[in-house]
Amino acid sequence: MTKPNIPKGTRDFGPLEMARRNYIFSTIRNVFARYGFQQIETPSMELMSTLMGKYGEEGDKLLFRIQNSGEKANEAPEKGLRYDLTVPFARYIVQHRDELQFPFRRFQIQPVWRADRPQKGRYREFYQCDVDVIGTDSLVSELELIQIVEDVYQALGIRVCLHLNNRKILAGIAEVIGAPDKIIDITTAIDKLDKIGLENVNKELSERGLADDSIAKLQPILALQGSNEEKLDAIAEVLAGNETGTKGVEEMTQIIDLMKCQLSTINYQLDLTLARGLNYYTGTIFEVKALDVQIGSITGGGRYDNLTGIFGLPNVSGVGISFGADRIYDVLTELNLYPASMMNATQVLFATFGDAELRYALKWAKQLRKENIRVEVYPEPAKMKKQMSYADSKAIPLVAIVGGNEMESDTVMLKNMTTGEQSQVTIEQLINKIKKV
């Protein structure tokens, strides 16, 4: 017998983990619903032609390919597992555009797969919770997503910092320092600023072929300090006269203004080092980091002006963010922030002494369930010790013991497992006691 196993980077979820995960998903779902977003799902697998070339060279390598069956088994795979929820969503919009009312507000909570090498907070199968608004340029959409971030993390009790940037500002910087074609190199290098330090960033920029005087011009921008307003003023000055960059500053200013109008209390920070790898972002970029756990970003997203263009529907602007459920799980676990009620645990267990008692208990259980009480009946009249141990190990707070005496008087012996107290009660009394506990 070889030991059973699961593929690298995948996980089983037991009852406790599922209760926790469902708590996260339902919290997120409830917030999304409050903003009028509607849920969709797309297939786990997409055609390779849909997936290829959408995530850059690196992304193509990380796609899981599905081998063809039958006669085509040896030909190139025509299907692959989805890598994220955004590209399948873009395909969905193009395919169903005639059925949709724009601006279209959708959310989607499904697993995605990446053939990455696993490590902490990084899996080959993980869930994303995407929420997007498609078909409007309005920055109110950005504001709403920021409000959603605020609501979700407030509900979960996680302290976070929202990092904000704008791709147009980054493009403007690249133009101003005289290296407009190097925007990707510049952003991926300065993204690492707080990780590897200024000196190494400059070294990397040089290695990526950036001219020395361009690097020199970049220094004041990398060194920006102060409040969000001060930083924004400073960058506006640097970018004055540059059309793209100024547009980005205007967008950022407007978003901050809208946040004030909604009395947003979220902790946010203008972060020019925030780049985000995906190259389809064109405007605002978001990233959320947990303040009390070091795990990378737990939510990320941004605006993309022409995502559906690659599928033949140009000029449709959208903005969206993705909550990383698996990382949020790790954060909540590390900070021990799950509410006790999340388990939906059994409220009362029936323990019986014989077959007649078992049947009696089943009748009672049915009535309690009608009252929306979570009930278990121990399925056989085993030794009382065994039935009690079962209740104890599952932390069931109440045990209703049924023997001959109880049946005769139409009662059960109700034991409170935390205090050890017990008393003989009728069904009405039982229902009242359970609702009190």
Added chain:
RNA sequence: GUGGUCAUAGCUCAGUUGGCAGAGCAUCGGAUUGUGGUUCCGAGUGUCGUGGGUUCGAGCCCCACUCUCCACCCCA
């Protein structure tokens, strides 16, 4: 994809220069036939990740593979 690291009972882990495969927890039974969580007694459990090699003899040494975790790349 590059570099490192780990794997022994259901779980967490000991295991000496290479010489009989171990402990705690959990499980099951009993002390206690109508009462759990505390206590005491007893019991079972292993292709030592997989395959090969060295050796009289390998959990231990060598090689390959798989898996875990970590760093890089990239990312949620």
